[in-house]
Amino acid sequence: MIDRPLLVRGPRLGRRAFAAGAVALAxxxxxxxxxxxxxxxxxxxxxxxxxAFFGQSCQRGADIAPALLPELGYQARFELMNADTxxxxxxxxxxxxxxINDGAHVLVGPFDSGAAGAIAQVAEQRGVPFVINIxxxxxxxxxxxxxxxxxxxxxxxxxxxxxxxMKDMFAATGAMPKxxxxxHVNDTFGxxxxxxxxxxxxxxxxxxxxxxxxxxxxxARDLSVEVAKAKAxxxxxxxxxxxxxxxxxxxxxxxxxxxxPMGIVSPGSPGMYEEQFFTSxxxxxEFIVSNVPWYNPRSExxxxxxxxxxxxxxxxxxxxxxFNVGFTFEAVLGAVDAYQRAxxxxxxxxxxxxxxxxxxxxxxxxxxxxxxxxxxxxxIGSAALQNRNGEPRVVLPATAAEATPVFPIPGWTxxx
Amino acid sequence: xxxxxxxxxxIGGVLTGLVYGLMALGLSVIFGVVRIVNFAHGEMMTVAMYxxxxxxxxxxxxxxxxxxxxxxxxxxxxxxxxxxxINPFITRPEHSQFMLLVAIAIVTVNGLLMAFxxxxxxxxxxxxxxxxxxxxxxxxxxxxxxxxxALAIAAGLFAxxxxxxxxxxIRAAADNHTGALVVGLNVKRLYAATFGLGSACVGAAGCLxxxxxxxxxxxxxxxxxLAFVIVIVGGLGSMMGALVGGVLIGLSEALAGLVLVPSxxxxxxxxxxxxxxxxxxxxxxxxxx
Numbered sequence: 180m181i182d183r184p185l186l187v188r189g190p191r192l193g194r195r196a197f198a199a200g201a202v203a204l205a206x207x208x209x210x211x212x213x214x215x216x217x218x219x220x221x222x223x224x225x226x227x228x229x230x231a232f233f234g235q236s237c238q239r240g241a242d243i244a245p246a247l248l249p250e251l252g253y254q255a256r257f258e259l260m261n262a263d264t265x266x267x268x269x270x271x272x273x274x275x276x277x278x279i280n281d282g283a284h285v286l287v288g289p290f291d292s293g294a295a296g297a298i299a300q301v302a303e304q305r306g307v308p309f310v311i312n313i314x315x316x317x318x319x320x321x322x323x324x325x326x327x328x329x330x331x332x333x334x335x336x337x338x339x340x341x342x343x344x345m346k347d348m349f350a351a352t353g354a355m356p357k358x359x360x361x362x363h364v365n366d367t368f369g370x371x372x373x374x375x376x377x378x379x380x381x382x383x384x385x386x387x388x389x390x391x392x393x394x395x396x397x398x399a400r401d402l403s404v405e406v407a408k409a410k411a412x413x414x415x416x417x418x419x420x421x422x423x424x425x426x427x428x429x430x431x432x433x434x435x436x437x438x439x440p441m442g443i444v445s446p447g448s449p450g451m452y453e454e455q456f457f458t459s460x461x462x463x464x465e466f467i468v469s470n471v472p473w474y475n476p477r478s479e480x481x482x483x484x485x486x487x488x489x490x491x492x493x494x495x496x497x498x499x500x501x502f503n504v505g506f507t508f509e510a511v512l513g514a515v516d517a518y519q520r521a522x523x524x525x526x527x528x529x530x531x532x533x534x535x536x537x538x539x540x541x542x543x544x545x546x547x548x549x550x551x552x553x554x555x556x557x558x559i560g561s562a563a564l565q566n567r568n569g570e571p572r573v574v575l576p577a578t579a580a581e582a583t584p585v586f587p588i589p590g591w592t593x594x595x
Numbered sequence: 596x597x598x599x600x601x602x603x604x605x606i607g608g609v610l611t612g613l614v615y616g617l618m619a620l621g622l623s624v625i626f627g628v629v630r631i632v633n634f635a636h637g638e639m640m641t642v643a644m645y646x647x648x649x650x651x652x653x654x655x656x657x658x659x660x661x662x663x664x665x666x667x668x669x670x671x672x673x674x675x676x677x678x679x680x681i682n683p684f685i686t687r688p689e690h691s692q693f694m695l696l697v698a699i700a701i702v703t704v705n706g707l708l709m710a711f712x713x714x715x716x717x718x719x720x721x722x723x724x725x726x727x728x729x730x731x732x733x734x735x736x737x738x739x740x741x742x743x744x745a746l747a748i749a750a751g752l753f754a755x756x757x758x759x760x761x762x763x764x765i766r767a768a769a770d771n772h773t774g775a776l777v778v779g780l781n782v783k784r785l786y787a788a789t790f791g792l793g794s795a796c797v798g799a800a801g802c803l804x805x806x807x808x809x810x811x812x813x814x815x816x817x818x819x820x821l822a823f824v825i826v827i828v829g830g831l832g833s834m835m836g837a838l839v840g841g842v843l844i845g846l847s848e849a850l851a852g853l854v855l856v857p858s859x860x861x862x863x864x865x866x867x868x869x870x871x872x873x874x875x876x877x878x879x880x881x882x883x884x
Contacts, residue, residue, distance in 0.1 A: 401807070404848075427809070459719075
């Protein structure tokens, strides 16, 4: 659940009113949709391996959909066919093939850029639409694919939003670091973000220079060398593009090596706002900033999603899963919405319907869910989250802020 | 590059390498006597790591405090495994032995996945994030304790094989299988004791690793491979070779990360392996066949 009251301003939209509206939008197709065969949605996620936490977190978003979508007015029947990519690109490709062979009409997933690239090839070859929940490597939607749709920002969008928010944070706090070191995972996602940072950094006129860029293995079990190297640069700011386990290792090693830069900021990556990050690091997880797409606390759908999450997963805090749950739920929502309009499980018909998608009311910040000619949703925004009191709080943009940013951050030994 | 940075990284590499060495020591002991490569070695270490993690989670027991019981448990497990499953395979072709141990490894990984789930688990002892400052050097406290313990256990094992009657009997069985049978030694029991000792080593190494890294069920294969690389570099069957090989791999990984790029650490490990195989196929401390 989301453990603090959600901000809902302006006229409240009741669940029934929302459902009625959505049903009206769906139009006469609803009655026919009820009679149609169920849409088989193949959900591909890394439920084991290095990214297991993310995969299992995302799965919750898919699992909520069968109960919540009818409440939102979607009457089309659908079934989830779940598959584990095992955090392995080759396995992701094989599982996608198997899901299609087993009758999947549309694929959803897979959290990871490398896996997304592999699944996109399969989807394109087999003519089965693929709705990406989370994967930022820009090349995925630059291949001219006709069956690939991404409801997630590209690395360029992430970094652009991330840099803007960093500048806003420096302006808001009046503290300007002069130097930075950039550390990143060297998987497809990390490399794509690095390329975006190198391309966009000169045009952003940031107040700091990047002294060194240090890549590391996402499955690293020890980051002592990497942190020693970064510390030796004496940079005032640490920019990180991480996953989860590596982010935890990184902070632990910083504490051990007594490295206390002015701040730790992600210009757009997961890891440092996840539930496991807080439980593993306790007070050392505090004050770290992640500039990422986030749920919209003013969205009625986000509220309904929170209620459904609480009902279905009473032992979990939704705030620790909202990024993964929100985007995965939206991906399933996109597929079902397209099916309801297409009234067919045919791949081409579904792809055409997806291309015409326009979902005004959804979970994450940004404009309506819609895809451009390349299959990319270009209307997704970011927020600056700072870890405060054991949970990520929006500190920027000011219009959505739940707390004021703290920068420079307190040293490791000054945290009680 | 500042000297203190190089020294800090090198010390960290040596300390980690000593723990690697203890882990590989178990593999080397088993191969040196039983002539079987334990392809479930890393998985057994993972089991020990989970035992340490659980002891800490449920009873707040420090992994160093549970090291002996965990090692004893692994000894019994190894002894039982050798007696019940591996002994019948001793005279079978090597590929049969390989398949048996790989099957044990797969069963172990999946059993751990079912029991503990895929998420990483950690042991955060109160001093986990402490460091000892020695002038410009900053030595990781848990790494130092783990390395010291690994060294002490290795010394104990050396002494056992040199001075204890059982150790001498195991060496005799390893040197001359037929001769050992002729003088009335129960070789099957000795093999079981050896597998138990090797397993105890990896059990102890698992407790030490638990304070250094997070544990996941799928950690095993990586460490089986690492242990295998270490014993090949050090010399298959050589105890000293395993320890030195561990230090060498730990040090080379750390320095490669510093001098080259951190993501090339594993590449350097395997480059070292290729180099040793080319220049000294029997390993640094191995005997020529």
